[in-house]
Amino acid sequence: MINSLKKTTNMRLTNLFFKTFKEAPSDADVPSHKLLEKAGFIKRLARGHYTYTPLMWRVIGKLKKIIREEMEKEGSQEIFLPQLHPKEIWEASGRWDAYKAEKLTYLVQDRDENEYCLGPTHEEAVAHLVKNWITSYKQLPKNLYQITNKFRDEIRPRFGLMRCKEFLMKDAYSLSANTQQMDNEYKKMRRAYQKIFDRLEIDYVIVQADAGKIGGSQSQSEEFQVTAEIGEDTLLVCDDFAFNSEKAPCIISKFEYPSTQEPIEKFETPNVRTIEDLKNFAKSPIEMLIKIIVYKLTHKDSEEIVAVGIRGDREINPIKLTNHFKALDVTLAEEADLKKVGLKKGFIGPVNCPVNFVADNSCKPMVNFICGANEIDFHFKNVNWKTDCEEPIFDDFCQAIDGDLCPLVPEGRYKEKRGIEVGHIFSFGDKYSKALGAFFQNEDGKPQPILMGSFGIGVGRLTQACVEQNYDDKGIIWPKEIAPYSVFLTAVNMKDEDQRAAVEALYQKLLNSKVEVLFDDRKERLGFKLKDSDLVGMPYKIIIGKSYLAEKKLEIEPRVGEKIILSEDELDSFIKEHLLS
Ligand code: ATP
Ligand code: MG
Numbered sequence: 001m002i003n004s005l006k007k008t009t010n011m012r013l014t015n016l017f018f019k020t021f022k023e024a025p026s027d028a029d030v031p032s033h034k035l036l037e038k039a040g041f042i043k044r045l046a047r048g049h050y051t052y053t054p055l056m057w058r059v060i061g062k063l064k065k066i067i068r069e070e071m072e073k074e075g076s077q078e079i080f081l082p083q084l085h086p087k088e089i090w091e092a093s094g095r096w097d098a099y100k101a102e103k104l105t106y107l108v109q110d111r112d113e114n115e116y117c118l119g120p121t122h123e124e125a126v127a128h129l130v131k132n133w134i135t136s137y138k139q140l141p142k143n144l145y146q147i148t149n150k151f152r153d154e155i156r157p158r159f160g161l162m163r164c165k166e167f168l169m170k171d172a173y174s175l176s177a178n179t180q181q182m183d184n185e186y187k188k189m190r191r192a193y194q195k196i197f198d199r200l201e202i203d204y205v206i207v208q209a210d211a212g213k214i215g216g217s218q219s220q221s222e223e224f225q226v227t228a229e230i231g232e233d234t235l236l237v238c239d240d241f242a243f244n245s246e247k248a249p250c251i252i253s254k255f256e257y258p259s260t261q262e263p264i265e266k267f268e269t270p271n272v273r274t275i276e277d278l279k280n281f282a283k284s285p286i287e288m289l290i291k292i293i294v295y296k297l298t299h300k301d302s303e304e305i306v307a308v309g310i311r312g313d314r315e316i317n318p319i320k321l322t323n324h325f326k327a328l329d330v331t332l333a334e335e336a337d338l339k340k341v342g343l344k345k346g347f348i349g350p351v352n353c354p355v356n357f358v359a360d361n362s363c364k365p366m367v368n369f370i371c372g373a374n375e376i377d378f379h380f381k382n383v384n385w386k387t388d389c390e391e392p393i394f395d396d397f398c399q400a401i402d403g404d405l406c407p408l409v410p411e412g413r414y415k416e417k418r419g420i421e422v423g424h425i426f427s428f429g430d431k432y433s434k435a436l437g438a439f440f441q442n443e444d445g446k447p448q449p450i451l452m453g454s455f456g457i458g459v460g461r462l463t464q465a466c467v468e469q470n471y472d473d474k475g476i477i478w479p480k481e482i483a484p485y486s487v488f489l490t491a492v493n494m495k496d497e498d499q500r501a502a503v504e505a506l507y508q509k510l511l512n513s514k515v516e517v518l519f520d521d522r523k524e525r526l527g528f529k530l531k532d533s534d535l536v537g538m539p540y541k542i543i544i545g546k547s548y549l550a551e552k553k554l555e556i557e558p559r560v561g562e563k564i565i566l567s568e569d570e571l572d573s574f575i576k577e578h579l580l581s
Pocket of ligand 2: 423424
């Protein structure tokens with residue numbers, strides 16, 4: 001009784017904590033962010049921190065329900081971990097320094113000056129949890145998940161909920177006794193994710209991804225990417241293969257280099273600073289030039305300056321570089337860094353290079369190439385590996401782009417798409433369990449580290465991604481499973497007694513049938529109310545007017561699609577089929 005009364009009051013718009021806006025705030029620059037603000041779903045508290053209003057909390061509640069259902073079908077169990085993590089567990093895993101180097105974590109002290117971080121992710125906390133709890137292979141596998149806030153001091157929070165400093169994440173952690181179990185847990189999570197995203201009716205691609213700082217040597221890693229123009233990630237897709245461009249292996253177009261080597265020659269290149277300048281000055285195809293970028297690598301206890309060469313027309317992918325050097329962080333070297341090690345900006349080259357020099361595979365076939373002479377205002381031409389300088393270590397450091405050959409499909413070429421990363425699944429083995437001492441006894445009684453995987457969904461980001469894929473010039477079009485209400489109900493004229501009585505009666509009927517209905521009981525113009533209804537984006541609206549009173553025909557308008565006209569006795573089956581979740 002109390003429950004239904006509570007529900008009744010919540011679903012009357014005059015009682016709801018609700019407001020819509022003509023304009024979005026000036027910092028909202030993508031459609032989904034504008035719409036969520038205009039329709040009163042979120043409000044910014046600070047840069048990268050948002051409040052979810054009751055409307056939004058209903059949407060999030062439904063999404064959490066879908067996530068819980070699909071996770072639990074695959075055997076995952078819900079837990080709740082603290083958000084403040086003691087420094088010790090992050091030091092044990094070696095990530096205290098890595099996250100500190102990137103300035104991504106919020107560091108906090110308590111009254112006794114004990115150090116903590118606000119959890120950006122929870123691998124360490126889970127490894128700590130299972131230590132001494134899971135002691136035998138008989139207790140494995142297990143899978144634990146939570147839906148809580150994460151904290152990351154993002155350098156560029158933007159696009160509303162897409163990139164926040166505090167955001168809601170579903171994170172799950174698999175715990176396995178052997179690689180077969182670990183792979184099986186991965187498959188189960190992949191299946192759960194597919195079901196979750198399918199229920200949201202969104203277009204997404206599963207791409208091979210970099211495992212980032214969480215990864216270890218045994219990692220397998222895929223991202224779920226919602227395709228959208230505004231996506232921050234570049235995806236490269238070829239037939240059934242799809243990669244985040246951070247990870248996409250690269251074969252770049254061939255170039256016919258000369259068949260005979262010429263003698264090296266130094267030439268004066270005054271004021272030639274960029275690769276474009278050099279190309280024009282030397283009147284040479286850009287493929288004959290080596291472009292060199294200098295990076296600063298951060299390791300646990302040291303920093304290193306590395307010069308990286310790549311064919312003149314291509315760009316370096318810093319993630320590939322980070323992985324090659326197993327660095328904690330990679331940033332572009334600044335002018336002061338170059339000076340310190342004797343590098344001459346604009347004139348750097350592999351011949352007598354004063355720092356470690358590595359090169360992308362695109363440099364390997366080069367013959368008679370042009371590069372900096374490590375001397376101001378001079379370059380070399382006709383440079384050849386082994387003849388004029390030591391052959392460097394070559395690896396794939398290249399940023400793959402649209403049109404590049406895909407190494408996995410004969411003659412296949414990458415097509416570029418934009419994506420919003422809404423989920424990430426990966427297995428990484430024993431990295432955290434070993435570090436935190438989470439061991440179990442195997443069948444032979446031998447201690448072994450538990451093998452782990454972690455599986456994230458950005459709950460807020462995913463909700464906004466649904467809007468980014470589903471809106472029109474009137475407002476949001478929520479996927480049915482997460483719409484805040486199924487139906488928007490009002491009367492043409494709430495001041496008219498007959499209409500009001502009829503709409504109140506229908507409201508009660510819908511409530512009794514357990515339909516989630518937002519009853520706009522405001523005494524406003526119909527046009528004003530319909531505008532709000534379309535902006536907020538419920539799947540159906542029902543408007544009671546004179547024609548309903550005269551003919552007892554109900555007009556039901558889907559948010560998208562043709563009007564449906566029902567007689568009163570057709571309403572029950574319509575409710576069952578379309579309005580109940
Ligand atoms: P990104 O590459 O976008 O920074 P990530 O790879 O660092 O994300 P994960 O550690 O894989 O993120 O986190 C799991 C999920 O959490 C991501 O797939 C994404 O959906 C979400 N997420 C990550 N960072 C943010 C953020 N700053 N704001 C909102 N959601 C986020
Ligand atoms: Mg990720």
